[in-house]
Amino acid sequence: MLTSRRGAAEIASIIRREIEQGRLAAQERLPAERTMAETYAVARGTIREAIGRLAEEGLVEVRRGSGAYVRAENAQQLNPVIQQARPLELIDARFALEPHICRLAVLHARDGDLERTEALLARMEAAAHDPSEFAAADTVFHTVLAELTGNNLLVWIINQINSVRSQEQWSRMLLMTNTPDMIRTYNQQHRQIVDAIRSRDSEAAATAMKSHLESARLALMRAASA
Amino acid sequence: MLTSRRGAAEIASIIRREIEQGRLAAQERLPAERTMAETYAVARGTIREAIGRLAEEGLVEVRRGSGAYVRAENAQQLNPVIQQARPLELIDARFALEPHICRLAVLHARDGDLERTEALLARMEAAAHDPSEFAAADTVFHTVLAELTGNNLLVWIINQINSVRSQEQWSRMLLMTNTPDMIRTYNQQHRQIVDAIRSRDSEAAATAMKSHLESARLALMRAASA
DNA sequence: TTTTTTTGGTATATTATTGGTTTATCGTGG
């Protein structure tokens, strides 16, 4: 139900969501009130009202003449379980989910749906020497696989797991493990997965995903012990 | 009586359902009376009558010049994605997660940890004629299995999935499917799972869990088609 | 350093929106 009156409450919800989703990092400064007023097409007073509520909630801290800042202790507040999850816990969770996601994708994916994965495969193959770009595309790839199942719950879970990748520790780990050699291996495995889905072989798809995850786990453990 | 002509009582139930299903968050403002009148194709007075009843029930709070707001204590604050998940989506997600959770439980569970499952098995076996009690214990049982893995991320995911059981639709479904016969079947399967974990046979544990979930899915589909 | 720019803080008059109220009218069912 959308209301015509875009009030301070709605603006506050929008900003709150931005913060909780981590699109605004801790300690980071919010855009200036006048800027936000323009971007949300709303009066500055409304922005001030919204920020005031967030300040009351302790989510942000406003400094006169400087700006409004995300309070550190609240930036990661939502889903502390996921944020504190250790890399190996994440891999285990993926081991549980993604092979079966591949099976469900075989059952539910329509032919046209695989085109998106093709574009992603190309993007990842072009990023052999750009670990960040590869990681970004890889995240989308695994999300798209979940979407192929048509199961919104699974998509949501995968998104939750993916959200940890924005974490600092995780980013550094990715840069270490995503060497050109590993990226090449991953790309071959990705293609095996897509091919298996395309040929409607659910067990082959699940097996390919297990191999893929096993490679990722090994790379992770090598990086951790190094 | 003309069914096309909707009275205040009907409008009130519609809005009440919107609130209880969490489609309107806490503290959120309802659409303006004039707007709702248009969307429900009804006179403003009828909307006012409906909102008045909700206010009497304490479900909403009306502020002159501002709007009608959902009172915090009545708003559903669960995750909308999970809340709107269909039973079969949930089962599929469990199919993805729980067999592998059993494997991980075999790997990580210590001997003493299985005592909790024993107590739960006894509780469920004593509840053959009490579907609600059985469902409650069953929820805990699957959570404990996740805890055996030592993976907090998996525990969190299972808890999220379990939280949907408080939903109205789901409760009715459980009462339909949890007949004494089905409960007996479930209890046998639960014991197979625990026995497999105890004897450190990860594939047997995973297979037993798959059988269990398959039984649940069949019961669900029978109930849905009935 | 000094100067300039940017930023939040405050005040105010105006406009728009919203709930509150009244009144007249129409249809349906008893």
Add this chain to the structure above:
DNA sequence: CCACGATAAACCAATAATATACCAAAAAAA
């Protein structure tokens, strides 16, 4: 017929949002 509920329209009062201007603190630039 009457009673009752819904409709429709008009107006009132409270509140929210807008638009504008100016101040003071902080930051940036000179």
